[in-house]
Amino acid sequence: MPKHYDPLTHANCQGQPFAQSYWTSTISLPDALSPPTTPQTFEVAIVGGGFSGLLTAYYLASHYNISCCILEANQVGFGASGRNAGFVLKGAGRLSYPHIAKKWGIQTCKDIYSEYSNAVSRVASLINQHAIQCDKQQNGYLKVAHNIKAMQNLNEQALFMQKLGDSAEFLTSSQLQNHYMRNVQAYGAMRLTDGFGVNPLKLVLGYREMALNAGVRIYEHSLVQDTKKQNESYTLYINDIPITAKNIIYTGNAYNNKLTHSDINNRYLPILSSIMVTRALTESELAQTGLKTHQVTMDTRTLKYYYRLLPDNRILFGGRGAVFATQQHDSKYLNGLKKGLAACFPCLKNINHDYYWSGFIAATFDDMPHVYFNQNIGYILGYCGAGVSFSAQAAFRLAQQIAGYQPPNLPMYKTPVPYFPFPQFRRFSQMAYYQYASLLDSIK
Numbered sequence: 001m002p003k004h005y006d007p008l009t010h011a012n013c014q015g016q017p018f019a020q021s022y023w024t025s026t027i028s029l030p031d032a033l034s035p036p037t038t039p040q041t042f043e044v045a046i047v048g049g050g051f052s053g054l055l056t057a058y059y060l061a062s063h064y065n066i067s068c069c070i071l072e073a074n075q076v077g078f079g080a081s082g083r084n085a086g087f088v089l090k091g092a093g094r095l096s097y098p099h100i101a102k103k104w105g106i107q108t109c110k111d112i113y114s115e116y117s118n119a120v121s122r123v124a125s126l127i128n129q130h131a132i133q134c135d136k137q138q139n140g141y142l143k144v145a146h147n148i149k150a151m152q153n154l155n156e157q158a159l160f161m162q163k164l165g166d167s168a169e170f171l172t173s174s175q176l177q178n179h180y181m182r183n184v185q186a187y188g189a190m191r192l193t194d195g196f197g198v199n200p201l202k203l204v205l206g207y208r209e210m211a212l213n214a215g216v217r218i219y220e221h222s223l224v225q226d227t228k229k230q231n232e233s234y235t236l237y238i239n240d241i242p243i244t245a246k247n248i249i250y251t252g253n254a255y256n257n258k259l260t261h262s263d264i265n266n267r268y269l270p271i272l273s274s275i276m277v278t279r280a281l282t283e284s285e286l287a288q289t290g291l292k293t294h295q296v297t298m299d300t301r302t303l304k305y306y307y308r309l310l311p312d313n314r315i316l317f318g319g320r321g322a323v324f325a326t327q328q329h330d331s332k333y334l335n336g337l338k339k340g341l342a343a344c345f346p347c348l349k350n351i352n353h354d355y356y357w358s359g360f361i362a363a364t365f366d367d368m369p370h371v372y373f374n375q376n377i378g379y380i381l382g383y384c385g386a387g388v389s390f391s392a393q394a395a396f397r398l399a400q401q402i403a404g405y406q407p408p409n410l411p412m413y414k415t416p417v418p419y420f421p422f423p424q425f426r427r428f429s430q431m432a433y434y435q436y437a438s439l440l441d442s443i444k
Helices: 051-064 097-104 106-129 148-163 173-179 200-213 283-289 331-344 387-402 423-442
Strands: 040-047 068-071 141-144 169-172 188-192 217-219 226-230 233-238 241-250 269-278 296-299 305-309 315-320 353-363 370-374 377-381
Touching: 040 051, 040 233, 051 068, 051 200, 051 387, 068 241, 097 106, 097 148, 106 200, 106 387, 148 169, 148 188, 169 173, 173 188, 200 217, 241 387, 269 331, 269 423, 305 331, 315 331, 331 353, 370 387, 377 387
Parallel strands: 040 068, 040 241, 068 217, 141 296, 241 377
Antiparallel strands: 141 188, 169 188, 226 233, 233 241, 269 315, 269 353, 296 305, 305 315, 370 377
C-alpha cells in the first residue's frame, strides 16, 4: 500500500485509509459491504462508489429498471466525495460563463448555465426527497474580490449572470462587511442565491442508502484487477471473481485505476486541495470577524481560497495544496492556509486547527467536465472542483445515455475528454502554473 497515494504514479488506491477529516469525526461509518464471492451478471458495471457512481446507479435502477452494480476499491466516501469542502455550487469547471459564451455562443452558454443550475436544485431535491441528514446550511454563495481589478470584473460578471437569468447581486465592500463578514482583504463581492454547504461524507452515505434501496448491488473493497472484452460484453475480475456486464462506466474521477482503465488514462490531471478546520470560534471572535453568515464563500484569486462557517462555528478554510503527493503533509501547506485565513480575518492569526487533510480533484485539459458514453463504455470525468453539485446532473445525464436517450446537445455531453499532451510532464507544468498564478495573485 503506497504511503502517499498519487493517481499518476500508483496503480490503484485500494487499502488507503479514510482522510482524518472533520467529516469523519461527525459520523460513524457503516460496516463495509462484502466483495463478490460468486460470478455475477449485470447490464451495467460502475467502477467507483462516490457521488457520480452512486447516483448513476440510482437513476439506472429507479428510473429505467436497469440492473447495475458498483465496484468500489475501498469504501464509499473514501475518495473525493468524502473529503471535499461540501460546496454545492453551479460551477462551470474552470471556464467562466463569458468564456463559454465566447467559445460556443450565448445560447450554448445559457444552456450550460441551465445544466449547472439544475445540478444545484437536483442536489437540494435529493436531500429533501430522501431526508438525507447532511447538515445543509443556508442558501447563498459569496464570491469575494481580493483586489480592485477583481472587483471590477465581478461587477461585470454579475451583469453577465443577470443576462443568463440569474439574480446575481453585486455587493460593495461596506455592504459585505455590514451584512455578511468583515474580511479586511475584500473589495466587494458577488452573491448568488442558490449555492449552499453540506457535510459531504453524510451526503455520499445518504446516496449510498438511496442506491441500496433502489436495488443496486454495491461491492466494497472490490478493486477491478483486470477487464476483458468477450463478444458483446465485458468481464471484470475482482479477487479472481468475474463480473460480467454489457456496459462499463468509470466514475472514480481523480481516483481511477490507471492500469485497467485505459479509456481515461492520461485524460486528466489530479490536483491536490487541502482543507483545515479550526476550533470553534468564541463569541468575541465571531464579533471581530463580523461573520453573520454560514453561506459558502470563495475569493477571486487564481489559486483560490474557499471557506465557510460550519454549524458548530468552526471555520473551514481550503485552497490548493502540494503539487506532489509526497509533500502533502508538509507543514508549509497548512501554514499557507493559516496565513490566508489571517489575511482575511487578522483576529484569527493564532487560532488552532483541529483538522487538516487533503484530497485530489480532477482537472481536464479543456477545463470542463465531460459525461461521455460510446460503444458500451462511459465515464464522468473532470469536475475541476465542482463535483458535489454537478455530479447529480452528470449522473442523471449519463443514466439517460445508457438507457438510450439523447442528452442536450452540449459540448460536455458530446465530446470525449481530450488527452493531455506530453502527459509525463503534467506535474512540472502544474508547478510552473502555480508559480505564475502566485505572481498574478500578488498583483494589486
